[in-house]
Amino acid sequence: MKAVAWHGKRDVRVDTVPDPSIQEPTDAIVRITSSGICGSDLHLYEVLGPFLGEGDILGHEPMGVVEEVGADVTGLKPGDRVVVPFNISCGTCFMCSQGLHSQCETTQVHEQGKGAALFGYTKLYGEVPGGQAEFLRVPFGNTLPVKVPEGPPDDRFVYLSDVLPTAWQGVRYADVPEGGSLVVLGLGPIGDMACRVAHHQGHRVIGVDLVPERLERVRARGIEVLDLREHGDDIADVIREMTDGRGPDSVIDAVGMEAHGSPGAKIAQQMAGLLPDSLAEQLMQRVGVDRLNALYLAIDIVRRGGTISLSGVYGGMADPLPMMTIFDKQIQLRMGQANVRRWVDDILPLLSDGDPLGTEDFATHRVPLDKAPEAYETFQKKQDGCVKVLLQP
Numbered sequence: 001m002k003a004v005a006w007h008g009k010r011d012v013r014v015d016t017v018p019d020p021s022i023q024e025p026t027d028a029i030v031r032i033t034s035s036g037i038c039g040s041d042l043h044l045y046e047v048l049g050p051f052l053g054e055g056d057i058l059g060h061e062p063m064g065v066v067e068e069v070g071a072d073v074t075g076l077k078p079g080d081r082v083v084v085p086f087n088i089s090c091g092t093c094f095m096c097s098q099g100l101h102s103q104c105e106t107t108q109v110h111e112q113g114k115g116a117a118l119f120g121y122t123k124l125y126g127e128v129p130g131g132q133a134e135f136l137r138v139p140f141g142n143t144l145p146v147k148v149p150e151g152p153p154d155d156r157f158v159y160l161s162d163v164l165p166t167a168w169q170g171v172r173y174a175d176v177p178e179g180g181s182l183v184v185l186g187l188g189p190i191g192d193m194a195c196r197v198a199h200h201q202g203h204r205v206i207g208v209d210l211v212p213e214r215l216e217r218v219r220a221r222g223i224e225v226l227d228l229r230e231h232g233d234d235i236a237d238v239i240r241e242m243t244d245g246r247g248p249d250s251v252i253d254a255v256g257m258e259a260h261g262s263p264g265a266k267i268a269q270q271m272a273g274l275l276p277d278s279l280a281e282q283l284m285q286r287v288g289v290d291r292l293n294a295l296y297l298a299i300d301i302v303r304r305g306g307t308i309s310l311s312g313v314y315g316g317m318a319d320p321l322p323m324m325t326i327f328d329k330q331i332q333l334r335m336g337q338a339n340v341r342r343w344v345d346d347i348l349p350l351l352s353d354g355d356p357l358g359t360e361d362f363a364t365h366r367v368p369l370d371k372a373p374e375a376y377e378t379f380q381k382k383q384d385g386c387v388k389v390l391l392q393p
């Protein structure tokens with residue numbers, strides 16, 4: 001089959017690799033019809049190279065049609081249409097039973113001291129072949145894949161793999177009080193969708209980014225936006241003025257570890273990229289290499305006693321945080337990988353009628369698998385109005 005494989009920093013290629021096969025009686029093989037490229041894939045593309053092996057198959061936002069099932073799979077049959085969550089969760093362990101699917105005890109990556117394995121996401125998360133490919137082996141065929149109805153286009157459902165539950169969890173963890181306000185930092189797919197979800201739930205939402213078309217997409221849905229380029233260092237004051245001088249009740253950081261700004265951290269990341277892999281891995285594990293601008297802004301603007309919800313991924317082990325401010329302002333901090341399976345039943349009703357979240361025109365680019373290398377580059381450079389790419393194998 002054809003699959004998108006990592007070969008080095010900013011070097012992904014479409015390789016021909018062996019088809020996956022059933023290995024456990026609970027496995028299913030899915031023929032992929034749509035597969036997203038995620039902001040998280042850009043971390044692999046740019047800074048997480050030390051944790052990848054050449055030839056690793058990327059992708060964790062796939063959906064498709066069941067091709068084959070193992071002998072013990074009773075909940076699925078060939079021909080079923082399914083979405084595959086990005087966390088590989090068993091659905092039945094202690095963690096999964098309480099909705100903490102990203103901490104699944106059956107798939108935790110113990111050698112690395114990490115939570116649940118993920119599709120297509122580095123040695124830290126199990127180095128499991130990903131879904132930017134023609135076929136994908138999916139474990140836990142009875143509990144992991146999400147069956148979706150025939151009829152609507154893939155776009156309606158594919159975001160259940162990651163974008164929707166991540167945005168949903170981001171909003172839930174932000175804990176916006178009744179009649180309260182929410183600032184969303186970063187309007188990539190995750191921040192954009194978080195704005196849509198929170199707006200749909202009736203909250204006042206203010207989105208912040210620095211890319212014109214991303215701001216425009218959110219503004220077009222009747223949501224207030226602020227352009228970081230326009231307000232620069234005054235952005236925190238501007239936000240406070242808009243929120244009774246106090247700051248918003250809640251902030252979602254949907255930017256993560258490669259925030260615009262913080263040149264020092266950028267140099268550390270580049271240095272890690274120049275070292276031999278084993279040294280780079282140590283440096284990145286031990287030293288903070290995150291660019292923390294968005295998180296610092298979140299801490300600055302959130303009102304006293306308010307909540308910060310981190311959807312953006314951070315990876316440093318020694319990131320300096322202003323603990324005095326966090327403590328003094330009594331800030332609530334919540335974060336983590338999305339527990340995808342946990343939120344599916346809450347989200348599905350919003351995908352059946354009327355498409356209130358606008359999933360069907362959410363993707364800006366739909367391209368065949370062969371064009372993945374160009375698509376990664378366009379997405380990373382934010383060229384051509386690119387916000388969300390769906391690969392169509």
Ligand SMILES: NC(=O)c1ccc[n+]([C@@H]2O[C@H](COP(=O)([O-])OP(=O)(O)OC[C@H]3O[C@@H](n4cnc5c(N)ncnc54)[C@H](O)[C@@H]3O)[C@@H](O)[C@H]2O)c1
Pocket residue numbers: 038039040041042043162166185186187188189190191208209210211214228254255256257258259260261293294310311312313336337338
């Ligand atoms: N928690 C999870 O389970 C989960 C799942 C998916 C993605 N993520 C993470 O969420 C983050 C966003 O993902 P995405 O797909 O939307 O990525 P993206 O890279 O497309 O979006 C990030 C956006 O942040 C903006 N930005 C950069 N610096 C900024 C700053 N200082 N202030 C405000 N905006 C700034 C960028 O212009 C961009 O539009 C990434 O870190 C990704 O890894 C987490």
Ligand SMILES: [Zn+2]
Pocket residue numbers: 037038039040041060061086162163
């Ligand atoms: Zn993703």
Ligand SMILES: [Zn+2]
Pocket residue numbers: 089090091092093094095096097103104105106107
């Ligand atoms: Zn589990």
